[in-house]
Amino acid sequence: xxxxxxxxxxxxxxxxxxxxxxxxxxxxxxxxxxxxxxxxxxxxxxxxxxxxxxxxxxxxxxxxxxxxxxxxxxxxxxxxxxxxxxxxxxxxxxxxxxxxxxxxxxxxxxxxxxxxxxxxxxxxxxxxxxxxxxxxxxxxx
Amino acid sequence: xxxxxxxxxxxxxxxxxxxxxxxxxxxxxxxxxxxxxxxxxxxxxxxxxxxxxxxxxxxxxxxxxxxxxxxxxxxxxxxxxxxxxxxxxxxxxxxxxxxxxxxxxxxxxxxxxxxxxxxxxxxxxxxxxxxxxxxxxxxxx
DNA sequence: ACTTTCTCGACTAAAAGAGTCGAGAAATTT
DNA sequence: AAATTTCTCGACTCTTTTAGTCGAGAAAGT
Numbered sequence: 057x058x059x060x061x062x063x064x065x066x067x068x069x070x071x072x073x074x075x076x077x078x079x080x081x082x083x084x085x086x087x088x089x090x091x092x093x094x095x096x097x098x099x100x101x102x103x104x105x106x107x108x109x110x111x112x113x114x115x116x117x118x119x120x121x122x123x124x125x126x127x128x129x130x131x132x133x134x135x136x137x138x139x140x141x142x143x144x145x146x147x148x149x150x151x152x153x154x155x156x157x158x159x160x161x162x163x164x165x166x167x168x169x170x171x172x173x174x175x176x177x178x179x180x181x182x183x184x185x186x187x188x189x190x191x192x193x194x195x196x197x
Numbered sequence: 198x199x200x201x202x203x204x205x206x207x208x209x210x211x212x213x214x215x216x217x218x219x220x221x222x223x224x225x226x227x228x229x230x231x232x233x234x235x236x237x238x239x240x241x242x243x244x245x246x247x248x249x250x251x252x253x254x255x256x257x258x259x260x261x262x263x264x265x266x267x268x269x270x271x272x273x274x275x276x277x278x279x280x281x282x283x284x285x286x287x288x289x290x291x292x293x294x295x296x297x298x299x300x301x302x303x304x305x306x307x308x309x310x311x312x313x314x315x316x317x318x319x320x321x322x323x324x325x326x327x328x329x330x331x332x333x334x335x336x337x338x
Numbered sequence: 339a340c341t342t343t344c345t346c347g348a349c350t351a352a353a354a355g356a357g358t359c360g361a362g363a364a365a366t367t368t
Numbered sequence: 369a370a371a372t373t374t375c376t377c378g379a380c381t382c383t384t385t386t387a388g389t390c391g392a393g394a395a396a397g398t
Contacts, residue, residue, distance in 0.1 A: 058199075058313060060355065067306075083374065097357050103376065115375045116365025132309070164329040165208075168273070168320070172199060175316040179309070188305040201386065224343065238388050244345065256344045257396025 058176070063139045065093045066101050067188070070135060073111065074127035074185045081113070081120030108138040127189060133180035199317070204280045206234045207242050208329070211276060214252065215268035215326045222254070222261030249279040268330060274321035 059067070068091045076082050084102060088095040102121055105111050110130055113121045123130070200208070209232045217223050225243060229236040243262055246252050251271055254262045264271070 058310070062356070064306075081374095085374085094357060096359070099375075100357085100377095106376095113375060114365075115363075115373085117367065117373050119365065119374045121375090164331060165205075168324055168329070169199070172317055172320050175320055176313055179313050179316055183309060188309070190305060203386070203388095222343095226343085235388060237390070240344075241346095241388085247345095254344060255396075256342085256394075258342050258398070260343045260396065262344085 059136070062097075062101060063136065065091070065098060066105055066139055067132065067135060069093065069098060069102060069105070069121075070111065070123070070130070070185055071188045073121060073123050074130075074189050077123060077127060081118060081122045083120040087121070104139075108135070110135065110138070127186040128184050130185040131181050132183045132185070132188070133177050135185075136180055137177075200277070203238075203242060204277065206232070206239060207246055207280055208273065208276060210234065210239060210243060210246070210262075211252065211264070211271065211326055212329045214262060214264050215271075215330050218264060218268060222259060222263045224261040228262070245280075249276070251276065251279070268327035269325050271326040272322050273324040273326070273329070274318050276326075277321055278318075 069087050072087045072090050073082055084099055085095060087093070087102075088098045093101075102111070102113070106113060110124055111121055112124055113119065210228050213228045213231050214223055225240055226236060228234070228243075229239045234242075243252070243254070247254060251265055252262055253265055254260065
């Protein structure tokens with residue numbers, strides 16, 4: 057509803073990396089399998105994610121992807137902001153014409169969109185990847 | 198960002214009707230002109246909106262669309278909910294597979310989406326169409 | 339009758355989203 | 369060095385969604 061399939065894949069891929077922190081680079085194929093994401097598509101997505109500075113990759117036999125920060129230091133907001141490449145939220149999306157909005161700064165729609173956006177990102181910014189890593193059910197003694 | 202062009206048209210059409218409350222039915226062509234919305238497209242949109250019980254129309258010479266409630270009694274939330282026809286938010290959009298999510302009710306993603314959705318609709322539900330009607334700049338004395 | 343304006347369904351076009359593919363480059367192993 | 373593994377890059381296709389159009393018909397008013 058708020059995120060495209062692609063962006064959810066990206067988020068889940070990062071969560072998968074977070075789950076495996078400390079075990080060395082994780083192969084795209086492993087992530088794809090664990091998260092049931094189409095392999096070739098995931099390659100593209102992870103390639104993009106490298107540009108964010110949040111993850112990096114290594115090639116070759118022991119290659120794979122890994123996080124550049126601790127899961128608790130990566131917010132969902134930062135990931136989403138990177139993926140969406142901040143759109144011109146300054147522009148009132150609902151005004152008849154960008155240049156002709158007679159109410160400019162006080163446009164009621166603009167204010168509404170801004171408030172909604174802030175509410176959403178408040179939540180995204182206070183949620184970290186660590187918060188999204190599922191807790192394994194405690195092993196039976 | 199959150200609403201399609203179409204749904205923004207719908208909201209703006211309702212706002213336009215609100216602006217003209219008390220002046221009798223408003224023709225689609227007038228709304229289209231005032232809000233710079235493609236006429237034929239707006240016809241479709243308003244046709245759909247009739248199903249919401251928020252607006253109704255009358256045909257013929259003095260025909261046009263009009264609100265069935267006061268602008269302050271129509272929330273943005275109710276309009277959007279109608280336009281989007283509530284999607285299965287109960288389903289976790291981010292789990293690998295709808296039926297195979299191992300964390301079911303406690304899935305961290307599901308909780309996140311729910312919270313975001315609630316935050317958004319809290320704002321939408323406390324904003325009425327009246328709030329969106331622009332205040333005419335006070336006439337010079 | 340005649341005009342106006344909504345009404346209905348089908349239809350087309352454009353854009354975004356999802357997913358695929360082949361060939362190449364860096365690491366590692368043998 | 370040769371073979372293997374795995375990431376890398378750009379282009380490409382397929383599908384779905386969104387946007388927008390159109391013609392003919394039905395109610396309301398003059």
